[in-house]
Amino acid sequence: MLAVELKLEDAVKGIRPVDGEWRRRAREHLNNLAIPVGSLGRLLDIAEQLAAIKESLKPSVGKKVVVTMAGDHGVVEEGVSTCPREVTLQMVYNFVAGGAGINALAGAAGARVVVVDMGVAGDLKELVEQGKILSRKVDFGTRNMTRGPAMTRQQAVQALEAGIDIAGDLVREGAELLGTGDMGIGNTTPSSAVLAALSGLPVRQVTGRGTGIDDETLDRKVRVIERALAVNRPDPQDPVDVLAKVGGFEIGGIAGLILGAAYYRVPVVVDGFISTAGALLAKHIAPQCVDYMIAAHRSMEYGHRYMLEELGLQPLLDLNMRLGEGTGAALAMCIVEGAARVIREMLTFEEAGVARNKSREYAV
Numbered sequence: 001m002l003a004v005e006l007k008l009e010d011a012v013k014g015i016r017p018v019d020g021e022w023r024r025r026a027r028e029h030l031n032n033l034a035i036p037v038g039s040l041g042r043l044l045d046i047a048e049q050l051a052a053i054k055e056s057l058k059p060s061v062g063k064k065v066v067v068t069m070a071g072d073h074g075v076v077e078e079g080v081s082t083c084p085r086e087v088t089l090q091m092v093y094n095f096v097a098g099g100a101g102i103n104a105l106a107g108a109a110g111a112r113v114v115v116v117d118m119g120v121a122g123d124l125k126e127l128v129e130q131g132k133i134l135s136r137k138v139d140f141g142t143r144n145m146t147r148g149p150a151m152t153r154q155q156a157v158q159a160l161e162a163g164i165d166i167a168g169d170l171v172r173e174g175a176e177l178l179g180t181g182d183m184g185i186g187n188t189t190p191s192s193a194v195l196a197a198l199s200g201l202p203v204r205q206v207t208g209r210g211t212g213i214d215d216e217t218l219d220r221k222v223r224v225i226e227r228a229l230a231v232n233r234p235d236p237q238d239p240v241d242v243l244a245k246v247g248g249f250e251i252g253g254i255a256g257l258i259l260g261a262a263y264y265r266v267p268v269v270v271d272g273f274i275s276t277a278g279a280l281l282a283k284h285i286a287p288q289c290v291d292y293m294i295a296a297h298r299s300m301e302y303g304h305r306y307m308l309e310e311l312g313l314q315p316l317l318d319l320n321m322r323l324g325e326g327t328g329a330a331l332a333m334c335i336v337e338g339a340a341r342v343i344r345e346m347l348t349f350e351e352a353g354v355a356r357n358k359s360r361e362y363a364v
């Protein structure tokens with residue numbers, strides 16, 4: 001196992017909220033751009049956030065990396081997905097071949113894709129040795145959470161610290177904008193379980209069709225999650241307990257990546273349902289890390305809206321997407337790039353020699 005550089009508790013202690021004074025300075029600058037005030041809408045909010053995170057009026061997000069975390073789930077044996085478990089491993093090969101959705105959309109955003117084996121139930125040594133993926137394998141898939149905890153508490157911490165560690169490595173290599181992604185057949189089941197455990201919302205309300213299950217399978221999925229919660233009784237006050245009992249290795253890795261992004265003061269674009277389950281865990285571990293998050297899109301997976309509400313985040317896109325892999329994050333990076341260019345490149349009224357008008361910000 002690779003040495004972990006930063007312990008979870010030290011990372012949590014080191015996460016600072018984004019500086020309000022920098023927010024104010026950025027907003028003042030944005031309000032002076034030669035446009036009707038506020039007319040670039042939410043791009044200005046993102047620009048303000050980027051400037052405050054980077055403590056600069058010229059924030060750069062040129063170097064973008066989407067981290068796609070892969071892991072398998074013992075609960076798949078309960079029949080909660082349309083797909084067999086093997087598809088997780090097969091999709092990792094597809095990522096490496098460049099033929100997946102994330103490859104296409106990361107290409108469009110100019111982002112690098114880093115694939116991490118967090119706990120795939122298969123041998124990926126060959127790809128690791130060839131340097132095509134990273135390995136932070138915690139185990140060969142989680143246990144079936146209807147029979148006991150999905151993983152031990154120690155494994156949950158290991159998954160979180162792996163994510164923090166990867167964020168650190170990427171930032172040291174120059175990454176300026178991180179994105180989260182997931183691959184793991186069955187992983188909408190633990191994601192709904194994490195949301196239900198942390199929010200107290202009824203399981204039925206937060207459980208959706210994942211890859212496209214039928215009504216009968218959806219009913220079973222709800223019962224499976226209810227059983228997992230009843231058997232394990234995760235403590236909503238203890239997010240690491242929730243991750244251990246009803247989470248997944250890639251979900252822990254994603255939560256860790258987000259905590260790491262906040263620790264290293266880099267913005268992180270959060271993808272869809274599974275990634276946002278990770279984000280919710282990260283928030284419960286270190287509330288300030290929300291300042292560093294940008295919600296990419298609203299997934300079609302029904303419960304996603306509740307996760308975004310719990311985080312207080314408004315997604316950038318709403319395109320009926322429900323793939324995961326980091327696809328929504330990659331696409332949203334194009335918008336974040338636009339926001340960065342607005343604050344970096346545009347001139348103020350004074351600089352451009354444009355007469356100031358009397359417009360004011362308004363909402364309809």
Ligand SMILES: Cc1cc2ncn([C@H]3O[C@H](COP(=O)(O)O)[C@@H](O)[C@H]3O)c2cc1C
Pocket residue numbers: 080081082083087091182183184185186187188189209210211212323324325
């Ligand atoms: C070919 C294929 C590629 C995928 N890429 C992402 N997912 C997405 O679907 C899975 C979650 O849905 P469920 O909980 O219903 O299994 C995850 O792997 C997620 O990343 C895929 C699913 C499939 C089948």
Ligand SMILES: O=C(O)c1cccnc1
Pocket residue numbers: 188209210211271272273274275299300301304321322323324325
């Ligand atoms: O929103 C997602 O990320 C998602 C939804 C369904 C299936 N896989 C991923």
